[in-house]
Amino acid sequence: MKLRKVTAASAVVLALALSATACGGDKKDNDSGGSGGGGKIKIGIKFDQPGLGLQKPDGTYAGFDVDVATYVAKQLGYSPDKIEWVQTKSADRENALARGDVKFIAATYSITDERKQKVDFAGPYLLAHQDLLVKAGSKIAKGDDLNGKNLCSVTGSTSAQNVQKSIAPKANLRENSGYSECIAALQSGAVDAVTTDDSILAGFAAQDKYKGQFKLAGLKLSNENYGIGVKKGDSATVDKINDALKKMVSDGSWQKAVDANFGPANYKNEPAPTIGNIVK
Template sequence: MKLRKVTAAAATALVLSLTATACGGDGDSDSADTGSGSGGGDKITIGVKIDQPGIGQKTADGTYEGFDIDVATYVAKELGYTEDQIEWKEAKSADRETMLDRGDVDFIAASYSITDERDQKVDFAGPYLLAHQDLLIRADDNITKGEDLNGKKLCSVTGSTSAQNVKDDIAPQAQLQEYGGYSECLTGLENKVVDALTTDDSILAGYAAQEQFKGKFKLAGLKLSNENYGIGVKEGSDLKAKINTALEKMVEDGSWEESVKANFGPANYKNEPAPKIGQIVE
């Protein structure tokens, strides 16, 4: 690993230390990578999710919104780019490493969990958010621990490992239901066809915060795993250090906390404090 790892307890101490310090183009789109952080070209191309409310979503009018969008926009501005110089590009989970390697994007902010395997292929700035695998359940449900899923129907999207991890390690009698998308799981949860939906709590909070779902769902708060979200850059890129500096500033000036509350607050998401840059929480 190129990033140091720490325990959750150690991370908390590091966050307090950080807070104390604060108080005192497609294909050849590499202008940000070769610049000095003051805007080295006409545009910067950023890979994001476009279908995850609260994280990264392309709206009906063609604009982009969500926590990752806020983070990426802040970073781009610190690199010297205005909002109208940002070109957004969809970064599907399976394509992220390839997009960076080909130079399709300058960096990726797309609920991109830092793992050993990925860290061998790309470099990561951050982490900038510590998320956890969790459950989304109906507001009147009383699931309080993973074992309560035994005998219940657990939904996740096709290709995700989240639900299978729960069945393998926590609730072997859970009945897995795979749907094509999270919206289908939410409809099933609302109609009592399934009993819970599992993925990262940040993603779940984004869906639960949507106007049509307010008051209908809640997060179980189980913290079934640690997911350290990082910003991916091409391996060896000098953008990593520049982005880390921008992320530290975003935490220090309060913009990070403001964005968390705006994007996840309606779902009563109990976020972790901003992680210390360069430290992975296992």
């Protein structure tokens, strides 16, 4: 009789333990990091950059950065349905990583010495160049032509800083929260030019509603090495992402993503960069 009582008590303890384990397992689905195996991963991208990171009307996402991030996530153990896309605007990228809002960011994130003080980078995975987007009939042909003109860029971008420091210090710089607002201002005549990376500008110019209205000046005002931002000190994730990027280039997936996203805009992209090699 005493033996049966002990056995029954043990069964209750075992049942409670199993129940607690099952409840604890749900936490993994909300994980922003980890190593796959059924959890989810949060990745920062832009939502308003055609050809790079765009949230479409149906709620899906498309663009080169999206394709790169999806490939990398798969190599880390996360299938596309386990990715939660998080909008990360230029001015908030460092904070998003520091807060742990995302595991990594692929959002036209140029690698700079200043940013490397706050975050770590994998890559680069694309070499772009700062350029100008102007109206098709514009006479702006070089950086000096911007002095006295109305120029638009995005708050927190390296492009705006570059213009103020060395390209056209007398330009009337207008900074908006997103490039969509800048493109609309260019179309209306409120600004004379928009400056950022040529890859971003090409994506906007290729949209059906803007076809034939704008042109790239083709100035190559700077080299922009796009990297994948990771929380400072997370060298293990940086190494894993670099391995994934190398594989993406070697198996042809990188070039396929370039052709699919930039081909329609006739964007003359640079060859795939060597991972770890920053072009000054």
